[in-house]
Amino acid sequence: MKFTWKMISIVALLLAVALSVSGYIVVRGSFRSSLDYEMNDAREDMRLFGLTVQALCADELRYGNEDGAVQSLRTLLTQDGSAQQREFSILSESGTVLVRTNGMQQSTEMDTPVGAIQTRIVTDGNRRFILCTQNVSCFDSTFYLSRMREITSIFTRADEDLSRYQWIMLAILTVGIGITTVLTFYLTRPIRRISRAAKQFSEGQYDKRAVVRSNDELGQLAQSFNEMADSLEIKIHELADAAQRQKDFTASFAHELKTPLTSVIGYADTLRSRVLPAKKQVEAANYIFSEGKRLEAMSFALLDLFALERETPQFRKTSASRIVQDTAASCAYLLKEKNIRLETRVEEQELNVVPELLQTLLYNLIDNARKASEEGSIIRLYARQVENGFRFSVRDNGRGIPQEALARLTEAFYMVDKSRARAEGGAGLGLALCRQIAELHKTSLIFESEVGKGTCVSFVLGGETE
Numbered sequence: 001m002k003f004t005w006k007m008i009s010i011v012a013l014l015l016a017v018a019l020s021v022s023g024y025i026v027v028r029g030s031f032r033s034s035l036d037y038e039m040n041d042a043r044e045d046m047r048l049f050g051l052t053v054q055a056l057c058a059d060e061l062r063y064g065n066e067d068g069a070v071q072s073l074r075t076l077l078t079q080d081g082s083a084q085q086r087e088f089s090i091l092s093e094s095g096t097v098l099v100r101t102n103g104m105q106q107s108t109e110m111d112t113p114v115g116a117i118q119t120r121i122v123t124d125g126n127r128r129f130i131l132c133t134q135n136v137s138c139f140d141s142t143f144y145l146s147r148m149r150e151i152t153s154i155f156t157r158a159d160e161d162l163s164r165y166q167w168i169m170l171a172i173l174t175v176g177i178g179i180t181t182v183l184t185f186y187l188t189r190p191i192r193r194i195s196r197a198a199k200q201f202s203e204g205q206y207d208k209r210a211v212v213r214s215n216d217e218l219g220q221l222a223q224s225f226n227e228m229a230d231s232l233e234i235k236i237h238e239l240a241d242a243a244q245r246q247k248d249f250t251a252s253f254a255h256e257l258k259t260p261l262t263s264v265i266g267y268a269d270t271l272r273s274r275v276l277p278a279k280k281q282v283e284a285a286n287y288i289f290s291e292g293k294r295l296e297a298m299s300f301a302l303l304d305l306f307a308l309e310r311e312t313p314q315f316r317k318t319s320a321s322r323i324v325q326d327t328a329a330s331c332a333y334l335l336k337e338k339n340i341r342l343e344t345r346v347e348e349q350e351l352n353v354v355p356e357l358l359q360t361l362l363y364n365l366i367d368n369a370r371k372a373s374e375e376g377s378i379i380r381l382y383a384r385q386v387e388n389g390f391r392f393s394v395r396d397n398g399r400g401i402p403q404e405a406l407a408r409l410t411e412a413f414y415m416v417d418k419s420r421a422r423a424e425g426g427a428g429l430g431l432a433l434c435r436q437i438a439e440l441h442k443t444s445l446i447f448e449s450e451v452g453k454g455t456c457v458s459f460v461l462g463g464e465t466e
Contacts, residue, residue, distance in 0.1 A: 004188050011180045012173070019169040027165055031158040035151070038130060039119055042149050046117050046132035049147055053090065054136050087129075091144040104148055127152045190218040194225050206233040264291050313354040313440065320349045320383045320390065327362040328381070334367060338375045342366065346383040349390050351461055353441060361437040364430040365394040365457050372398030372455065389443075389462030400451040409447060410435035 089100035118133045130149045135142055190212040200208040209229060212222035267284040270276065276284065324346045335342055351358075362381065369379045373396045380395045401409070410431045431445075438445050438459050449455035 003191070004184050007184045007188070008177065008181050011184075012177045015176045015180075016169075016173055019172060023162075023165040023169055027158060027161050030161060031154065034154045034157070038149065038151050038154060042130040042132050042147070043117050043119060045149070046119075046134055046145070046147050049088065050115075050117075050134045050136045050145055053143060053145060087148040089146045091146075093142040093144075095144075098143070104146065121151070122148075128155055187218075190214065190222055194222055197225065197229070201229055201232075206236055261291075261295075264288050313357060315352050315354055317350055317352055318355045318358075320351055321346045323351070323353070323355055323358055323362070324381060324383055326355075327359045327366070330359065330363055331366045331370075334370055335379070338370060338373070340370055340373055340375070341378050343378055343380045344382070345380070347385050349383075349385060351390060353461065357437045357440065361434045361459075362392065362394065364434050368430060368457075369394055369396035369398065369455070372396055372400075374398065386460060389460040391458055391460045393456055393458040395454065395456040397454040400453055401447070401449040401455055402451055403449075406447045406449065410445065 087101045087104040089104045090098040092098055115136070116134065120131050122129050122131045128151050130151055132147045132149075134145045136145060137143075190210070193212060194210040197208045197210040206229070209226045210222040212219050264287075267288050271281065271284050324344050328342055328344055331342060366379060366381065373379060377397055380393070382391075382393045382395070384391060435445060441459075441461060443459045443461055446458045446460075447455065448458075
């Protein structure tokens, strides 16, 4: 059963029980109040009746005539209009009926203590009566008095009140259930919207959100759901992008392996299957060597990438000048081949980094700058304190990079000019490795470039990295 119908059923049940109990209490209270009033009135009437009988008996017995007293009592009671308003009977001590009206029932309670009044309810068909009995003593004689009052109207009125309340309860219950249904559907509408949005989200419609414009708990629930959906949508897109990058990486890796391997196998087969002039042999061997070196560089770069993902490097305090000096020393041979000068300018600062990885990052940036620069040019490596941390910059005056290519520079195997990059021994993994090293140090690479004027790549180390 749905939550909405559960709420309606529970409210209807509670309302029905509450109305039934309250109606029973009200009707029963009214009935008991009327009945108690009649019972008290009947007792008082019986007490006055007993006093009347005693007074009559005393008056007649003063003359010593008991039979005359009984006869006078019968005559007076049957002639007295107030006495005839109620059914009554008078029995002598021996049980002889002295006086009895036509509708009076025979009382069997003759052992009642003298002066005490006993009351009970008796039934005659559909009629109900209050029967009062009392024993009165007059000199040496005892009289058993009974008096009966009809109270059928009280029970009839109680039945009518109960029937009337049942109809009222049914009307209230109907209206209450109707109002409850409307309110429940209105109050649970946000839940249905959230459920519908969740179902659509599970079916792949990641842009669906729950539209709830309230500030209560349901509104907060909808807001939390939408925040969760936003986070999941971002994560799903990230996973999709990661899967696509993995797919692109695999395709690019296969392509980058296929091209040099095809050339190596082809030249090796040529050397193996035929005799070539010495010059051709040297050319073939050189090509096999250069392609082998490129495959080696690509393998080392891949190993470095995998190592970054699998291992947790240890950060330690190192001076910025020491990192720059070590990087410059490792780049000296490469730069000398093209007669390129490395200009460094460093402000002294102690950094919490992984020195070896930071040197690899700077080495790759300088190597890329070397590939883009002409012989005899200058590459500048600056490290200085800035407002939000410590900034490293590598600047060259080379060919520059088109603006549309800047966003893809750190993708694995992406090369702006593939033929020139392969001729320089590049595999398209250097900047991908640099990006991961930068992310490990809680920073990112910033590229500024203009075609024909050069490129500047920088990153800022902010504070201490845990």
